[in-house]
Amino acid sequence: MSRRRSTMSEQFKTELAKDLGFYDTVQEEGWGGIKAKDAGNMVKRAIQIAEQAAARQQQR
Numbered sequence: 394m395s396r397r398r399s400t401m402s403e404q405f406k407t408e409l410a411k412d413l414g415f416y417d418t419v420q421e422e423g424w425g426g427i428k429a430k431d432a433g434n435m436v437k438r439a440i441q442i443a444e445q446a447a448a449r450q451q452q453r
Contacts, residue, residue, distance in 0.1 A: 415428075
């Protein structure tokens with residue numbers, strides 16, 4: 394079984410989980426314990442943050 398390399402740092406994932414309100418699940422059950430919906434919301438939020446950062450870079 395191959396292991397995927399994460400593109401998000403643990404710190405960033407933790408911040409997103411806290412912001413989205415499911416960090417307690419991560420602490421209790423690990424990342425595998427979160428719901429698919431929460432994982433999807435985390436990815437959506439990460440994309441939003443990346444798009445905002447790219448837009449700020451273009452304004453400079």
